[in-house]
Amino acid sequence: MSGRIDISDYLLGELSGDDLAAAERLLREDPAFRAEADRLRPAVLRLEELPREAWEDLEPPPLAVPAPAVSAPTPPTRSRRRFVLRPAIAALASVALVLVGVGAGLLLGEDGPAGTSGGGETLALAPVEPRGGDATGSAKLIGAAGGEAVIDVSSLSPNAPDDFYELWLLNAPDDLVSLGSFKVGSSGRATVRVPLPVDPSQFSYVDLSIERADGDASHSGRSVLRGPT
Amino acid sequence: MSYAATLPVIGMGLPSASSLRFRRTPRAEAADPDSAIVTALQRGDETAIEQLYERYARTVFSFLVSRLRDRAAAEDVHQQVFLELWRRSEEYDPERSSLFTWVMVVARSRATDQLRRSQPEPREPDQAAALVDERAELEPTDQLIERWRVAELLRRVPAEEAGMLRMRFYDGLSQREIAERTGVALGTVKMRMVQALERMRTMIDEEGG
Numbered sequence: 001m002s003g004r005i006d007i008s009d010y011l012l013g014e015l016s017g018d019d020l021a022a023a024e025r026l027l028r029e030d031p032a033f034r035a036e037a038d039r040l041r042p043a044v045l046r047l048e049e050l051p052r053e054a055w056e057d058l059e060p061p062p063l064a065v066p067a068p069a070v071s072a073p074t075p076p077t078r079s080r081r082r083f084v085l086r087p088a089i090a091a092l093a094s095v096a097l098v099l100v101g102v103g104a105g106l107l108l109g110e111d112g113p114a115g116t117s118g119g120g121e122t123l124a125l126a127p128v129e130p131r132g133g134d135a136t137g138s139a140k141l142i143g144a145a146g147g148e149a150v151i152d153v154s155s156l157s158p159n160a161p162d163d164f165y166e167l168w169l170l171n172a173p174d175d176l177v178s179l180g181s182f183k184v185g186s187s188g189r190a191t192v193r194v195p196l197p198v199d200p201s202q203f204s205y206v207d208l209s210i211e212r213a214d215g216d217a218s219h220s221g222r223s224v225l226r227g228p229t
Numbered sequence: 230m231s232y233a234a235t236l237p238v239i240g241m242g243l244p245s246a247s248s249l250r251f252r253r254t255p256r257a258e259a260a261d262p263d264s265a266i267v268t269a270l271q272r273g274d275e276t277a278i279e280q281l282y283e284r285y286a287r288t289v290f291s292f293l294v295s296r297l298r299d300r301a302a303a304e305d306v307h308q309q310v311f312l313e314l315w316r317r318s319e320e321y322d323p324e325r326s327s328l329f330t331w332v333m334v335v336a337r338s339r340a341t342d343q344l345r346r347s348q349p350e351p352r353e354p355d356q357a358a359a360l361v362d363e364r365a366e367l368e369p370t371d372q373l374i375e376r377w378r379v380a381e382l383l384r385r386v387p388a389e390e391a392g393m394l395r396m397r398f399y400d401g402l403s404q405r406e407i408a409e410r411t412g413v414a415l416g417t418v419k420m421r422m423v424q425a426l427e428r429m430r431t432m433i434d435e436e437g438g
Contacts, residue, residue, distance in 0.1 A: 008422045014403055043429040046379045047398045053295035054380035055399035061304040063282045063311060124373035133402060146334045146370050195370045197338040 007036050011044050028222060060193060088225070123206060125153070125225040131210065135188075137225045139206045144199040152191045153208065153225065159183040166211045167194060169203035170229070176219060177203070181211070200229050263328040270318040278315040285329065286311070288381045289336045296340045301349075306343050310336045327436075329381060333374045382432045390425035397422065 007016050010023040020224060026033040050140035074228065127135045137153035162181045170176035180194035200206075208225040266284065269277035289310055293303035313335055321331050383391060395408065396402045404422060408415040 006419050008404060008426070010421070011426070012397065012404065014405075040426045040430055041422070043390070043426045043433065046433065047383075047394060047429065048378075049376060050296040050380055050383075050398065051291075051330040052399065053291040054288075054377070054383065056291065057287065058291050058294055060307055061249045063279065063286070064308055081264055146326065146330060146374070148370065195337070195341075212395060 005033075007033065007040065009035060011040055100188065117134075120147075123227045123229065124225040125151070125206060125208065128207075128223040128226050130205040131222055131224050135225050137208065139227060141196065141206070141229065143196065144201065145196055147200075148193055148195045149195045149196055149200070149206070150191065151190075151206070151208070152187040153184070156184045156188045156190070157210075158186050158188060159210075161219075164211055164212050164213060165190075165224070166209050166219075167192065168207040168209065169198065169200055169205070170207050170219075171204050172203075173219075175203075176207075178219075203229055204229060264323075267321070267323045267328055271323060275320075277318065278311060281314060281328075281332070282311055285332050285381070287384065288377055289332060289381060292333070292336055292377050293340055296337075297343055302343055302347075306336075306339045310338050313339065327411075329378060330374055333377055334370065337370060337373060378436060379429075379433065382429065382436065385432065386425060386428055390428060391419050392423055393418065394425050 005015070005019060005023045005026055009019070015023050027037060028034075045089045091139050120140040123139045123141065125137035125139055127133060134155040135153065135157075136149060136155055139149055139151045141147070141149050149167070153165075156165065164181050166181045167179040169179060177198050179196070180192065182190055182192050184190045206227050206229055207219075207223050209220050209223045210220075263284070266277060266280045267393075269280060286307070288305060291306050293306050294300055295311075297303050299308065303387070310332075314332060321328075324336075370384075383394070386394065391406065396407045397404070402410065404413060404418050408418045411418070413421075
C-alpha cells in the first residue's frame, strides 16, 4: 500500500489490492472523500461513454453555402407550414426510404405494447376504409420534436415481401412527415417506437399507410389506420 | 369509426420527406453564448449560420461520422444539416429547447435519412434487432443529445486539461503513463486530471445535463 489515496486513482480505476481497499474504506468513513467521488464520478462515466469520434477533432467540411447567398428567413409566423420539396429532398424521394430501426422506426415486438416511459396521451387509431378492415391501433406521442411516438397496432394484414407499413404525421396531402416504416408478420401485430423530428402538435393526424417497396418515397394514398392528434 | 370521408385524400406523388418544425424546452441563461446566435437567427441575420457553424460544426460532424461510419456521406449530410438549420431558423423557438438540442435533432434526422437511403429494403421483424444493434440506434434521442453535449463541452475545456482527458479516455493511458509521456510530474498529472473532471462536472451541471 502506498499510504496515500488520490481521488483520481480511485475514479480512474488505477488502484488495486490494499490501496483499493483503503479507498473503499475512505468512501465509507470519510464524507469529504465520498462527496468528491460522488461529484466527479458522473463526469468520468460520461467521458468513458463518448464515442471515439468525439475525441478525434475531425475537421468538418467548410460551410459551402455562404450566408450572403442564402435568402434571409421570413419572420416567425403562426401560419400553417407548407411542404417545400427541396432538390436534396427530391433526390431522397427517388429512393425507397424504408428501414426498421430507431430513427426510421424501431420495431419493439409483435406481442403487444412495449414499456414506454414518460407522458403522452394515448390516441386511438381507427381503420381507414376500404383497407383498414378490422385493424386497430393506438399511438402515444411523447414530447415535442426530439420526443418519440409509440404505436401499437393489431389485426393488420401481414406484409407481402414487397410492401411495408409507414407511419406519418399529416395535415394535408402537401403537409406531412414520415416517421418510420416497419413490417408486420403473421400475427398482424406490432409495437413500434420512432423519434419525433417535429412537434406533433403541429399536425392534425397520425396516419399509417401501406407502401410498396417501389422506390417511391411519397405517401401511397393507401391509408390503413388514422387518428387525430 | 372511419376517417375515410373526413380527411384529406392522400394521393400519389406526394413528398414524404420531413418538414421539420421545432419547439424548445425552456432555458433562461442570459449569459448563454448561444443567445447571440439565437438572436441573429431570429433577426434573419446572414451571419447567423456562420456563427452557428463556428460553434457546432465540429461536434455535428463528429456525430455524423460516428453515426454513418462513412466520412464522405457525413460530409454531404453535414452540409444538408447546416443548410436546413438556416432555412428553418425561423421555426426555432428558444423557449422550447436549447440551440444545441435543435441542431442535434436536425443532425440526427438527416443522419437517419442517410441510413435509410443506404438501407432501402425494409427488414423483417426478426432482422430488426440485428440491424438496430448494428447501427447503434437503440439510444433514445435525449441520451444521444446528452452524449454529444458532453462532446461539445469537451471542446470548451482548456487545452492542457483536454489533452490530459484525451490521453486518459481516448488513448487509454494511466496517469503514470501520461506523466511518462509528457514529462509532467505524476502529482501534477493527478491534480490536472481532477481539475479537468471538476470542470467537466461543473459544465455538465450548468448545461442541465
